[in-house]
């Protein structure tokens with residue numbers, strides 16, 4: 056143990072004597088060594104990307120020391136480990152945050168400078184791992200950061216997609232998708248672990264037999280088998296020794312030598328399989344919310360869940376004297392939405408079929424182990440699998456799900472006698488329109504804790520989608536409002552603000568974000584206000600340079616920067632934002648003497664490649680932008696830019712440059728949102744509906760520092776019940792009619808009246824997300840924004856208050872709540 060007599064040196068000695076010191080000299084030696092021994096290019100041909108790779112490897116070495124110490128501490132001392140199961144981890148660039156976390160930004164800059172290199176240029180060489188679609192995957196990444204920073208032992212488990220989210224190009228205003236070949240140049244952060252490998256079955260049948268003790272048993276004889284190999288990426292905590300790990304599984308063919316060890320002939324089919332096993336982890340499905348219902352997607356989910364559970368049981372086996380019965384005392388497994396929810400059936404199979412526990416005991420272990428986080432109420436995003444497909448793919452799991460369901464429905468029957476409708480609603484098997492397996496029900500029934508991701512969302516969850524389950528087990532439900540990491544989205548993204556905060560309230564706020572409240576006394580201080588505005592202006596100039604470089608559009612950093620970045624989706628209502636822009640355009644064209652406070656509208660976000668209307672909305676934004684930016688009547692007051700390929704890297708430039716954050720989803724549709732929090736931390740004011748975490752953002756900031764508009768979730772439901780008729784809003788509002796007319800009549804499309812027709816028709820005829828019902832209220836709120844912007848000191852005060860009161864939205868707060876209320880995992884300091 057750490058305190059016992061040992062021939063090993065103490066950590067301090069290890070540090071200063073080894074090749075992994077944190078001073079500039081040691082780092083320079085680390086870089087030089089890796090250039091020579093890991094990269095191996097003649098000195099004369101070295102470019103910044105080689106220095107990037109060498110520095111990344113040198114940094115990884117330093118994290119690896121911490122990783123070894125962290126594993127030793129948590130295993131030897133018998134601590135519980137959090138396992139975060141997620142089909143997506145949108146990690147973003149690693150070098151910058153790792154330098155920050157290790158406290159070696161300055162030392163690395165010095166080391167590089169001595170080698171004739173510039174740190175910023177080297178940082179820019181990193182290809183980000185885009186293994187996620189949006190908020191859900193980025194949340195998982197923020198949570199890994201906070202787990203490590205709060206010194207909680209944790210493992211992230213997911214899929215090592217060979218191709219992440221596609222790269223977006225804009226051509227002639229349209230989105231064009233390019234495959235994201237992020238691994239071509241190699242990934243210096245991961246360590247391949249070919250010896251950490253598990254077999255995953257698929258198809259086949261189940262076989263009933265009697266074991267040696269004459270007990271009836273079932274075993275699954277898969278028709279096909281593949282192999283998962285672990286790739287580990289260290290996840291360093293900030294200013295602590297704790298370094299956790301993200302384990303991503305990569306699919307490979309089963310090698311035929313090992314196959315010979317199996318006696319069932321069916322295994323040989325695996326070798327002949329025409330489908331290459333490696334396709335399983337080939338590509339991330341690019342849909343943010345709607346479900347594809349594709350067999351390969353189910354296989355991806357089962358594949359990573361099975362590898363991860365096998366790995367966890369293996370770790371337990373390796374801990375001397377630890378029985379599988381101790382699983383819930385040693386591991387807490389969180390299901391990030393329903394994508395990993397097949398874990399409930401897989402753990403039952405591993406415990407009952409393979410470890411031969413009896414059903415009741417296995418079930419108690421399973422429920423005590425899992426927690427389930429729901430991230431959406433949208434009906435089309437609730438995963439269900441066609442029963443026939445599920446049966447063919449995972450026959451044994453379907454049997455297990457039937458048995459879970461049988462026992463579960465008995466429990467419901469006992470609690471609500473005679474309520475047949477309730478049984479049908481709660482069943483794990485859906486009967487409407489062809490039988491399906493309902494994954495949200497499986498995750499709910501198999502978990503001891505179920506949570507939503509914002510107060511309003513949890514409330515709606517308890518009273519709509521999961522109302523029946525809430526009535527059965529109210530004590531299992533709770534809210535965990537999302538959070539984001541201030542290390543990446545404040546300290547790294549906004550170095551100017553970081554410096555100002557250090558100078559104003561002293562260090563410590565980065566791991567205790569509530570301390571930003573200490574800014575409040577400075578909110579009206581003219582000197583501080585001037586410094587605040589200078590930081591913001593610098594960030595806007597930085598974004599303007601980026602936008603110019605990538606689109607050719609010029610933005611003036613003195614204008615109001617009004618920004619909406621997020622996936623393109625009808626419920627997020629980017630088109631409502633566009634209706635505002637076109638309204639301003641129309642007013643300026645109508646009245647040559649009109650003037651308005653100049654604004655730069657910035658958009659960014661990807662559309663799912665198969666989402667027709669979302670792609671038209673991108674075209675709409677770019678078409679309006681082209682017209683507005685080139686018309687001298689209006690471009691003195693308005694500019695519109697669409698930043699191509701919104702990703703973590705450019706997000707770090709975008710959030711700190713915003714004056715106004717657009718959070719305008721239809722109330723009740725956005726579960727939480729997390730971009731809204733990143734904007735707030737960086738001093739943007741929000742214009743938004745009472746949706747998701749906006750509600751709590753407004754509560755924290757104070758209603759006077761937030762531009763509220765729009766129908767509430769209850770009103771939205773009421774309007775829908777009464778029969779919503781969008782055309783009525785157009786008939787009653789000549790300005791709106793004119794605006795829709797301009798979009799439909801070719802004004803923005805060189806006379807083409809077809810391109811944008813689907814968007815106009817959809818609004819006029821269906822408008823499923825009540826864009827037109829909220830249009831007037833949105834315009835009125837935007838007038839309040841313009842009036843507030845005119846008072847520079849007043850705006851600055853509101854901006855300061857927004858940052859100062861953003862502490863709640865740190866992922867440290869969220870993770871502390873998960874650890875206390877769901878996982879029962881406390882801090883495990885790793886000695887420095």
Ligand code: TH1
Nearest residue numbers: 190191343430431508725726727728729
């Ligand atoms: C998002 C939610 O839309 C967003 O409101 C929330 O802030 C975020 O999750 C984190 O909680 C979701 N992303 C996905 C992605 C898929 C399926 C469902 C959701 S919900 C693939």
